[in-house]
Amino acid sequence: MERVILGMPGQWAQNFLESSDHYTTKIGGLPDWPISEMFIKSDLLKCVLCGERLCLIAQIYAPISTEKSNIDERVIYLFGCMIPKCGSHAKCWRALRVQQCNSGPLYDNHHDSKPSTNCNGEGKLFVSPNGVSFEENSVCGSEEVTQEAYDDLDFDELARELSEVSFQVVQSKKAKSSLSLEVNKKIMQPKQTVNKINYSIPVVPCFYIYPHEDRSVGDTIAVSANYDSLLTKQDDNSSKDNQNQEFWGGEEYEYDKAVGVDRTFLKFKKRMDACPEQCFRYSYGGNPLLVKPELKEPSPCNLCGSPRQFEMQLMPPLLYFLLEGSDGLSVRLPEEWNWMTILVYTCSSSCCQGSPANTWAVAEEEIIIQDD
């Protein structure tokens, strides 16, 4: 079974327009491009059907570390269309993969900064003022990082580091709903780096993500309050049966059946119930969790022609949290958003053809939507 990383919701951003860097994984807000936005073709950021500017839904920092390739500078951006009638078609959504063609020596600044155990100074924010790179702040949590360790950077270690920092922030502030009310009343603080408000770009409420490993499904969850008493009660019933000379015979194995749901959805719901707040599932090259059994094949990569493989999928709690967050604000999600899951397929060789070394390449990837 492939390892699956879940994106769990963390802190709400204090200001939905605040910027961080491209190493942050977040939902909503404004995209943090590693290069200036001028280099991105503007067609990629416009909806195919209506021509309006697309809105960032998710930004995921997704480095790869396999035997074949070791790409550290790789970010996936997911855009959706916010226009009311336009939002539900699969073509309106866009996935962009931005990566640097050769991973240069970018991690030198890690062992320059002094490791310190206490970096709670900034408190709530992932973004530090004055645009200081996020990486330097993250080292506060992890001591003894050497150059060799970063050469073999595992997604494990990265996830652990990210989670260490995020847990320091998140553990004290888990009440997301109360925070969203605070956002309305808070005034923009001048010392944060906030992009100039560009009213033409739609923005959804922004919150940050911390990674969490998907645990095996064997763990039990409580479904009924008198669960244990049910177990003991049925022992009593079986003795009564023998007295009345009834017996249950001739039963065979039966597949799960319920009015209105099929087996695929029941399995999907089972994984959801194991971890109800998961916003997305990440499994590079793994199998997606489907809602309906039919799935169309993704088309091969536009740039290099190699087949596309599954990388991640967005889950419904994300929609729920965004709706909760946009309550009372001027931005509104289109009501046609009935998707159950959005699958993102990326090039299996993670190519960046056509770009010289040490520059950033932007590639468009495939999205498949499964509806309610």
Place this chain on the structure above:
Amino acid sequence: MERGGDRGGFGRGFGRGGRRGGRRDEEQKWVPVTKLGRLVKEGKIVSLEQIYLHSLPVKEHQIVEAILGPQLKDEVMKIMPVQKQTRAGQRTRFKAFVVVGDGNGHVGLGVKCSKEVATAIRGAIILAKLSVLPVRRGYWGNKIGKPHTVPCKVTGKCGSVTVRMVPAPRGSGIVAARVPKKVLQFAGIEDVFTASRGSTKTLGNFVKATFDCLMKTYSFLTPDLWTETRFAKSPFQEYTDLLAKPTKAILDDAERVDA
């Protein structure tokens, strides 16, 4: 970060009545997955009748839990082993029959097979909640007081077992075998005469036939349903503006469902 992988081989030693590791809280917060679930969570839909009226599929068991609340009772009817012959011997799995109901017109039946008893019970409870159906009750004679019996003679079938339910006067009680009597009690029927035919020894089929019979009470067209229906807006239509609007406007519930 909690890692689940180190508990490999989970379930072998779980057995019956065993306590979980206590890592998870009992009441986990429900994050709705479907649109109907979001509407229920917000409280826009307060009764199951609104869902039944528009034939909306209920895909999350928490919807039923949220609407019916503490009145929803569940009971395990039977757990039995089913066996399959394999090359390496016999493989035994457990099949659990669970009936849920609120005693007031809603009943559901769930059947689940699993390698462990606990998983089968839990799965059957979920399936039962997903299959909750309305039961129509009527009168035997004078229309005094609350409906207490089935509105007409109905019959249900599963396998070779047919169950026939006949309206009974008040005070007759449920005249049925022990197993379907439980299902009828959960449904909230007070008086009924039943007649069954076929191999009722296969109690699995017997229970499913009773359930099928209850399902048919609302499919039967009686003269009082002859009036034309006035079509009302589906909850999705009515509340989509609400879901998209920034302000929390509370709409009056214009849906009144005939009992």
